[in-house]
Amino acid sequence: MKILHLEDNPHDAELVREQLLEEWPDCEIKAVATRHAYLSEVQRGEHDLILSDFTLASFNGLEALKIARNHRPDTPFIFLSGTIGEDRAIAAVKAGAHDYVLKDHMKRLIVALRSALRDSAERKQRRLAEDAHRRLAAILENTSDFVGMFAPDGHMLYVNRAGLQMAGLPVDQEVESRRFTDFLPPEIAARFEREILPAVRRDGTWSGELALLSREGRQIPVSCVLLTHSTPEGTVEYLSALLRDLTAQKQADRRIREQADFLDRASDAIIVDDLEGIITAWNRGAERALGWAASEALGRRYTEVFSPADHAAIHAMRQVLEIDGEWRGEIQLHDRQGRLRNFDSRVTVIRDDAGHPRAHLTINTDITEKKHLEEKFLRAQRLESIGMLASGIAHDLNNILAPILLAAPMLRERASDPSDSQLLSSLEKGAERGAALVRQILSFAQGAGGEPRLIQVKHLARDITGIIRETFPKNITLDEDIGSDLWPIKANPTQIHQVLLNLVVNARDAMPQGGTLRVHARNQVLDDLAARKIEGGRPGAYLALEVEDTGSGIPPEVLAHIWEPFFTTKPAGRGTGLGLSTVRGIVETHQGFVRLHTTPRRGTTFTVYLPAAEGALGGDQENAPIHIPRGRGELILVVDDELNVRDLITAILTHHGYRVLTARDGVEAVALFAPRGAEVALVITDLNMPNLDGTALAGVLRRLQPALKVIAVSGMAPENRPEATANTRPSAFLPKPFKAEPLLRLVHELLHEKTRAT
Numbered sequence: 001m002k003i004l005h006l007e008d009n010p011h012d013a014e015l016v017r018e019q020l021l022e023e024w025p026d027c028e029i030k031a032v033a034t035r036h037a038y039l040s041e042v043q044r045g046e047h048d049l050i051l052s053d054f055t056l057a058s059f060n061g062l063e064a065l066k067i068a069r070n071h072r073p074d075t076p077f078i079f080l081s082g083t084i085g086e087d088r089a090i091a092a093v094k095a096g097a098h099d100y101v102l103k104d105h106m107k108r109l110i111v112a113l114r115s116a117l118r119d120s121a122e123r124k125q126r127r128l129a130e131d132a133h134r135r136l137a138a139i140l141e142n143t144s145d146f147v148g149m150f151a152p153d154g155h156m157l158y159v160n161r162a163g164l165q166m167a168g169l170p171v172d173q174e175v176e177s178r179r180f181t182d183f184l185p186p187e188i189a190a191r192f193e194r195e196i197l198p199a200v201r202r203d204g205t206w207s208g209e210l211a212l213l214s215r216e217g218r219q220i221p222v223s224c225v226l227l228t229h230s231t232p233e234g235t236v237e238y239l240s241a242l243l244r245d246l247t248a249q250k251q252a253d254r255r256i257r258e259q260a261d262f263l264d265r266a267s268d269a270i271i272v273d274d275l276e277g278i279i280t281a282w283n284r285g286a287e288r289a290l291g292w293a294a295s296e297a298l299g300r301r302y303t304e305v306f307s308p309a310d311h312a313a314i315h316a317m318r319q320v321l322e323i324d325g326e327w328r329g330e331i332q333l334h335d336r337q338g339r340l341r342n343f344d345s346r347v348t349v350i351r352d353d354a355g356h357p358r359a360h361l362t363i364n365t366d367i368t369e370k371k372h373l374e375e376k377f378l379r380a381q382r383l384e385s386i387g388m389l390a391s392g393i394a395h396d397l398n399n400i401l402a403p404i405l406l407a408a409p410m411l412r413e414r415a416s417d418p419s420d421s422q423l424l425s426s427l428e429k430g431a432e433r434g435a436a437l438v439r440q441i442l443s444f445a446q447g448a449g450g451e452p453r454l455i456q457v458k459h460l461a462r463d464i465t466g467i468i469r470e471t472f473p474k475n476i477t478l479d480e481d482i483g484s485d486l487w488p489i490k491a492n493p494t495q496i497h498q499v500l501l502n503l504v505v506n507a508r509d510a511m512p513q514g515g516t517l518r519v520h521a522r523n524q525v526l527d528d529l530a531a532r533k534i535e536g537g538r539p540g541a542y543l544a545l546e547v548e549d550t551g552s553g554i555p556p557e558v559l560a561h562i563w564e565p566f567f568t569t570k571p572a573g574r575g576t577g578l579g580l581s582t583v584r585g586i587v588e589t590h591q592g593f594v595r596l597h598t599t600p601r602r603g604t605t606f607t608v609y610l611p612a613a614e615g616a617l618g619g620d621q622e623n624a625p626i627h628i629p630r631g632r633g634e635l636i637l638v639v640d641d642e643l644n645v646r647d648l649i650t651a652i653l654t655h656h657g658y659r660v661l662t663a664r665d666g667v668e669a670v671a672l673f674a675p676r677g678a679e680v681a682l683v684i685t686d687l688n689m690p691n692l693d694g695t696a697l698a699g700v701l702r703r704l705q706p707a708l709k710v711i712a713v714s715g716m717a718p719e720n721r722p723e724a725t726a727n728t729r730p731s732a733f734l735p736k737p738f739k740a741e742p743l744l745r746l747v748h749e750l751l752h753e754k755t756r757a758t
Contacts, residue, residue, distance in 0.1 A: 001027040001117075004041050006052040006064055007080075008033040012103065016051065016080065023110050035059045042071045049116060054081035054088070054100075062095060069096045074124060076116035080109065146212065146222070146243035152236045154179040154197075166245060168215030180241065185213045200226045201236065212243060221246040248352045256281055256350065256359065269343070269364040272350070275357060277302040289343075289366045291336030307334035317347065321360065325349045330367070342371045398715030399642045402737035404431040406648035409740050410655065431737065452590070454613055455493045457543055458486050461521050464500045468517065472504075475514030482521045487612035489543050495586045496610070502583050503547040503606050510551030510604060518548040523612070534609070536593035541612040546605060553600040562596075583608075628744045631657035634751055635676070638662045639669040639685040639697065640713075645736075649684060652740045653747070666692025670700055677705045681751055684743075687714035699728040709750045713738070 001024055007013040013031045020029055030047065032038045035058050041047065050068050054061035061079055068077050079092055082103035089100045098116040101109045140147050146163035150156045156175040164171050167183055181189035188211055200206040206226045211219040222243040228236050256272050257280075263270045269289040272281035282297040290305070297305050306314060310333050321327045327347045335341055343364040350359040404427060412424045461482045468478050489496075500519075507517050524544040531537035554562065562580050583606075587594050591611050598604040636658050640646040643664070650660045661680070663669035666689055673680060683701060687694035698710045712730035715737075732746055 001049070002047045003027060003029045004038075004047040004050045005029055005031045006033075006038050006050070006056070006061075007031060008053065008057050012053070015106075016109070019106060019109060020113075035063075038064060039067060042067055045072055045075075047072075047075060049113060049120075050075055050077045051080050052077065054079050054084040054092070062092065065092060065095055065097055074120065076120045078112055078116055145245075146241070148175075148180065148183075148241045148243075149238050150180045150241070151238055152201075154181060154193075156180060156182075157238055163243070166212060166214070166220065166243070180239075183212055185211050185219055196226070200228060200239065204228050209246070210243070212245075221250050248354075249358060252350065252352055252358050253280060256361075267365075269362075269366065271297075271362040271364070272359055273302050273362075274359050279305065280359065286364070289335065289341060289364065290333070307338070310334055317345075318360075321347055321349060331364075333364075341366060342368045398736035399645060401431045402642075403644040403648050405737045405739050406645070406652060406743075410648075410651060452490050452492050454488050454490055455496070456486065456488050457491075457496060457521060457545065457610075458482050458484065460493060460497050460500060461519060461545065463497070464504060465519055467501070468504060468508075468519070472508055472517070473514065476508060476511055477514075477516045479516055479518040480520075482519070483523070485523070486521055487523050487541065487543050489590075489610045490613045491590050491610060492586075495589075499583050499586050499608060500545065500547070502580070503608075506580070507547055507549035507551065507604070510549050510553075515550035515603075518546070520544075520546040520548075522546075524609070526609070534593060534595045536588075537595070537609070538593070542592070542609040543612055545608040545610070547608075548603065548605040550603040553602055553604055554598040555600060559598065628656070628741060629748050631747075631751075633657065633659055634681040635659045635661065635679050636747070637669060637673060637680050637683045637685075639664075639666065639683065639689070639694070641665055641686060641689045645686075649743070652743065656744055658747070665689050666694070666697035666700070669697055673701055673704065677701070677708075680705070680708070682709045682711065682747060684711045684713065684747075687712050694730075695728045698730060699725070702727050711746060711750065 003020065005013060005016060007016065010033075013033075017029050017031070020027055030041060032041055042050070050064075050072075052061050052064045052068075056064070061081065061084075065077055065079075068075060073096075076098045077096065078098055079089070079100035080103065081100070084092070084100060084102070092100060098119065099112040101112050140160045143160065144162050146166050147158075147160040148156060148163050149158040156178045159167075159173075159175045161171050164173055164175075181192055184192055192210075196206055196208075204227070206224075208224060210222055210224045212222045214220060223246055225242045227240050229238050229240065230236050263285075264283045266283065266285050267288075269286035270281065270283040271279060271286055273279045279297050279300055279302060282292070282294040284294070286297070287293055292305055302314065303311055313331055313333075317327050317329075317331065326349065327345070329345060331343050331345045332340055333343060344367050345365075346363045348361045349357050350361050352358045408424050408427055408431070465478060465480045465482070468476075472478075504517065504519065511517070522544050523541070525541050526534075526537060526539050528539050531539045563584050564581065584594060587608055587610070592609050595607040595609070596604070597607075631653070636653055638646055638649050638653070638660055639662075640649070641664055646662050646664065650662055653660050661672050661676070663672055666685075669683075669685070670692070673683075683698070685694040685697055689697075692700070694712050694714070698708075698712070701710070702708050710730045711732050711734055713734045713736055715735070731750055734743060734746060
């Protein structure tokens with residue numbers, strides 16, 4: 001407590017201090033003696049009570065009281081004087097002093113202070129209550145809802161202005177003679193007396209929908225909240241009622257439902273939810289897209305229908321919606337079965353006639369299939385780009401490998417040391433493997449593969465097992481069983497190589513923790529019974545290629561989709577989903593079929609059946625020795641922009657009895673050919689050259705010599721080049737890189753045939 005004491009007698013001031021501190025040891029007493037000091041302290045307003053002498057040297061007590069009333073009217077003021085008379089004391093009390101105490105009756109000072117402080121606290125509390133009452137009354141009178149209070153027996157105590165207007169009564173209508181049930185239709189009034197009033201008395205509260213009866217007899221739908229207000233002893237003193245007009249909301253909801261009925265046939269998923277997130281409309285499009293029936297979704301919260309994984313995206317969308325009033329964009333949501341769906345979503349805030357938000361309208365267009373098609377298109381574009389890149393790389397690699405393959409046989413003839421011959425064989429084998437790899441890349445990227453021919457698959461299978469040993473993780477054990485007496489098949493070797501490679505790579509990926517990879521090849525004859533057990537199987541003699549892993553197996557839900565293009569269970573960037581669809585396509589192209597056996601957690605086996613070649617069930621014809629006749633001095637023009645290739649072709653032809661002219665591009669070739677065209681027996685030209693490419697060169701030279709034989713060489717397959725005319729089409733095509741033997745054989749065939757179709 002803080003006390004301001006106005007006293008110009010220091011002795012009296014000290015006596016008062018001692019008495020006050022004896023009663024209130026923690027109180028703070030500020031003693032002042034002059035008008036200026038007193039006025040300054042009063043203006044600061046930090047004191048709970050003011051004591052003042054009546055007779056002062058510089059000014060009197062009544063002036064001090066006036067100053068206190070002007071600046072601090074709520075602070076109790078008590079005169080403490082020895083000279084104040086009864087008349088002046090009465091006048092001082094009338095002027096606003098709380099009490100007066102004579103100095104010769106100091107014992108009454110403490111009593112007077114306590115009384116003054118108690119009265120001050122009561123006045124302050126009463127004033128605060130009055131202020132709160134005025135504010136509450138203002139709020140109640142200005143709210144748009146019906147607010148009423150009624151006694152436990154149902155008689156009204158108060159109805160605000162909005163409540164009277166809602167009921168169609170004058171705003172100055174007295175309501176004390178009415179009961180709360182007078183504001184309700186008869187059937188609802190009976191229910192109120194029978195059910196609702198006992199419930200609110202028992203539970204202290206009730207909420208629900210009712211109808212308010214207007215003076216004109218119109219029923220107004222309202223939401224109602226009832227509360228009981230009790231005394232500290234638990235006796236119900238009165239009840240309050242808050243009624244909100246639902247007419248506009250009901251009309252809006254009815255309009256929305258009517259619109260939803262019209263939109264039920266729309267393919268879009270149309271959803272309406274209120275401001276609390278409760279779904280009020282759910283059309284058939286939403287049923288189809290999300291898997292929830294309308295009867296299941298209506299009345300539930302938005303967050304209950306959608307997966308918890310979708311809540312963050314929905315919350316972010318709703319935040320924008322609250323600010324902008326609308327939202328549009330793509331969103332991913334899970335359907336009832338947990339499948340991820342893509343939607344083009346438009347969400348709008350629905351407002352009432354007054355512009356207040358009432359609900360949210362969501363229109364979702366399912367674009368899942370569209371997104372899948374876009375992804376497939378983008379993958380196809382990437383594959384096309386890879387094909388273009390592969391073509392460029394293959395051209396350069398072929399020019400690098402061609403000199404090696406051409407030079408190795410010539411060097412072997414000169415090698416005297418057996419170890420040198422062995423090194424040359426290793427070099428030639430490596431170049432051949434590189435050339436085969438380039439052809440495989442081109443075959444996959446461009447679809448080129450050449451015509452089917454008679455091949456021994458054992459060589460391809462052993463090449464695949466070599467790749468497995470060199471590149472696969474060491475925790476994968478290879479079990480190889482490739483017979484030496486396998487039947488040959490008529491096939492595209494590059495594509496069969498691709499089939500095996502795709503299957504072993506899939507087997508590797510199915511065993512991230514390691515396991516056993518089995519690659520078996522065998523001859524097998526299927527009778528009618530055995531063929532019927534295999535999907536697409538036919539009886540006959542087959543070469544069976546089997547790739548088995550001990551990995552995780554294929555789950556049933558995945559098994560139905562494994563042959564679909566672009567379907568993959570691998571992470572993004574780890575697979576295109578083309579592997580198995582490519583395998584099946586290649587096998588069916590070769591009149592074969594595939595059998596699949598899988599067991600979850602035990603592994604998977606793919607068995608590829610390829611028809612054995614008729615009349616070629618014995619012997620390996622791929623490495624049959626070939627006799628190459630020598631030339632007789634014929635003049636051959638060699639055109640290639642790669643110096644190494646040009647020089648080695650020249651050396652090979654010269655070594656085998658031919659004469660050679662060389663040119664580094666088409667322009668130089670024309671210049672050499674013009675004066676000696678009748679002498680030139682054959683032209684060997686690269687197709688990809690600067691200035692004048694091989695196709696254009698053939699056309700120019702044939703205008704000079706129509707019967708000219710032309711061998712085109714290139715790292716690109718001829719079917720991937722622009723269509724040639726009869727005049728520009730080469731007599732024969734030799735893919736780079738090539739060995740000397742096929743080149744010399746082709747030269748001999750062209751020079752010694754009497755007629756050859758071009």
